Amino acid sequence: MTALRAAVVGHPITHSLSPLIHGAWIAAAGLDADYVQIDPGFDGLAVFIEDQRGGGDLCGVNVTIPFKEAALAAADEVSDRARLAGAANLLLFRADGTVLADNTDGLGLLGAMAAQAPGFDPRAGPAVILGAGGAARGAAAALVLAGAPEVCIVNRTHERAEAIAADIGSPVIAVDDPRLADANVIINATSLGLNGGAGPDIDLAAAPKSAVVMDMVYRPLRTEFLQRAAGLGLRTVDGLEMLIRQAVPSFEAFFGQAPPAGVDVRALALKAIGECA
Ligand code: NAP
Numbered sequence: 001m002t003a004l005r006a007a008v009v010g011h012p013i014t015h016s017l018s019p020l021i022h023g024a025w026i027a028a029a030g031l032d033a034d035y036v037q038i039d040p041g042f043d044g045l046a047v048f049i050e051d052q053r054g055g056g057d058l059c060g061v062n063v064t065i066p067f068k069e070a071a072l073a074a075a076d077e078v079s080d081r082a083r084l085a086g087a088a089n090l091l092l093f094r095a096d097g098t099v100l101a102d103n104t105d106g107l108g109l110l111g112a113m114a115a116q117a118p119g120f121d122p123r124a125g126p127a128v129i130l131g132a133g134g135a136a137r138g139a140a141a142a143l144v145l146a147g148a149p150e151v152c153i154v155n156r157t158h159e160r161a162e163a164i165a166a167d168i169g170s171p172v173i174a175v176d177d178p179r180l181a182d183a184n185v186i187i188n189a190t191s192l193g194l195n196g197g198a199g200p201d202i203d204l205a206a207a208p209k210s211a212v213v214m215d216m217v218y219r220p221l222r223t224e225f226l227q228r229a230a231g232l233g234l235r236t237v238d239g240l241e242m243l244i245r246q247a248v249p250s251f252e253a254f255f256g257q258a259p260p261a262g263v264d265v266r267a268l269a270l271k272a273i274g275e276c277a
Contacts, residue, residue: 002032002033002034003032003033004031004032004033004034004059004254004255005033005034005035005036005057005058005059006022006033006034006035006036006058006059006060006061006062006250006254006255007035007036007037007038007058007061007062008035008036008037008038008061008062008063008064009037009038009039009040009045009048009061009062009063009064009067010037010039010063010064010065010066010067011039011040011041011042011044011065011066011067012039013037013038013039013064014037014039015219016037016064017243017269017272017273018035018037018062018064018243018247019035019036019037020265020268020269020272021243021244021247021265021268021269022035022247022250022251022254023035024263024265024268025251025259025260025263025265026255028259028260028262028263029255029257029259029260031255033254033255035254038061042066045067045070045071045074046070046074049071049074049091049099052093052099053093053097053098053099054097055097056093058093059092059093059254059255060090060091060092060093060250060253060254061090061091061093062089062090062247062250063088063089063090063091064089065134068087068088068089068134068138069086069087069134071087071088071089071091071101072086072087072088072101074091074099074101075088075091075099075100075101076098076099076100077098077099077100077101078100078101078102079100079101079102079103080145081102081103081106081107081141081142081145082101082102082103084141084144084145084168085103085105085106085137085138085140085141085142086137086141086164086167086168087103087105087134087137087138088101088102088103089102089103089104089105089138089246089250090102090103090104090249090250090253092253092254102249102253103138103141104246104247104248104249104250105135105138105139105142105242105246106138106139106141106142106143106145107142107245107246107248107249108242108243108244108245108246108247108248109138109139109142109143109187109214109242109245109246110122110142110146110245111241111242111245111246111248112214112237112238112239112241112242112244112245113185113212113214113237115237115241115245116235116236116237116238116241117212117235117236117237120185120212120235121184122143122146122147122148122184122185123146123147123148123149124184125149125150125182125183125184125185126148126149126150126151126152126179126182126183126184127139127140127143127148127150127151127152127183127184127185127186127187128152128154128178128180128183128185128186128187129143129151129152129153129154129187129189130154130155130186130187130188130189130190130192130200130202131153131154131155131188131189131190131191132153132155132157132160132161132163132164132174132189133160133189133190133191135189135216136153136155136164136187136189137164137167137168139187139189139216140153140164140168140172141168143185144168144171144172148171148184149171150171150173151168151171151172151173152173152174152175152178152179153165153172153173153174153175154174154175154176154177154178154202155174155190156190158174158176161174161175162174178202180202180203180204180206180207180211181206181207181208182208183207183208183211184210184211184212185211185212185213185214186202186204186207186211186212186213186214186229187213187214187215187216188200188214188215188216188217188223188225189216191217192217192225193215193217193223193224193225194217194219195219195220196220196224197224198224199215199217199223199224199225199226199228200225204228204229204232204234205232207232207234209233209234211234211235212234212235212236212237213225213226213229213234213235213236213237214236214237214238214239214242215236215237215238215239216239216242217239218238218239218240218242218243218273219273220273220275221238221239221240221270221273221275222238223238223239226238240266240269240270240273241266243269244265244266244269247259247265
């Protein structure tokens with residue numbers, strides 16, 4: 001049996017790239033470890049966590065749709081950024097049976113911005129987030145912690161945007177018709193555009209040329225939303241970079257070391273989703 005075992009937990013989970021990313025790092029580091037994917041069933045998260053408290057074989061897990069909010073609620077200790085986001089994508093199972101919840105999605109978002117839009121400063125102007133699910137919550141919390149002066153949430157179901165604004169508080173606001181003219185960053189945190197469909201229906205031409213446009217959707221990599229933004233000369237950031245960047249602090253938390261340098265996990269992931277590097 002391997003010494004250290006981690007996993008990604010979701011429902012469904014078959015298309016996760018996390019085992020590929022962590023597995024490549026584990027192999028390159030020569031660790032006696034593995035990283036698997038687990039689907040505990042739609043109602044199965046609570047039982048799964050209790051099993052791990054009772055001496056399961058996992059040191060921790062990443063958590064994905066639809067469990068991020070429930071994972072936070074089940075933890076004994078919660079990081080500030082997870083509490084602000086109201087969602088956790090990382091659970092660590094301690095030897096004493098307690099569970100720590102954290103959220104690295106925001107670090108992934110900001111890391112992707114730094115990598116693909118060098119010089120991006122979240123403090124420079126308002127952020128507009130399209131969507132009000134778990135991903136939007138994580139993004140809003142990260143941008144607030146990074147000093148964004150205003151974070152506007154726009155969502156088909158307005159009440160969900162209101163709920164994020166109420167939970168996080170100022171400077172997060174819920175709006176139906178965002179003012180894009182002074183937007184610093186515009187983020188698609190809806191599932192629109194997945195598998196090649198149309199992205200959010202907003203007029204990117206109204207954004208200033210300095211705005212950065214990000215899409216959390218990464219199948220396809222160049223979503224319709226990002227293509228529209230690039231066509232207008234706006235800088236773009238893709239969701240795959242965010243996925244890889246959120247995995248870095250997770251790997252460190254599971255295995256006690258940084259991912260080894262020199263492993264091109266982006267190229268591996270691009271191949272896995274049928275994109276050219
Ligand atoms: P979620 O909780 O299910 O939220 C989905 C969001 O999309 C909601 O705001 C929903 O609006 C909106 N939406 C869905 N269909 C829509 C439609 N036809 N028209 C308008 N809005 C629609 O999902 P999530 O966890 O927040 O994830 C959102 C997306 O981000 C997913 O594609 C996910 O794969 C991606 N993601 C990527 C990363 C990354 O690392 N790149 C990390 C996390 C998530 P309503 O509230 O009105 O239903």
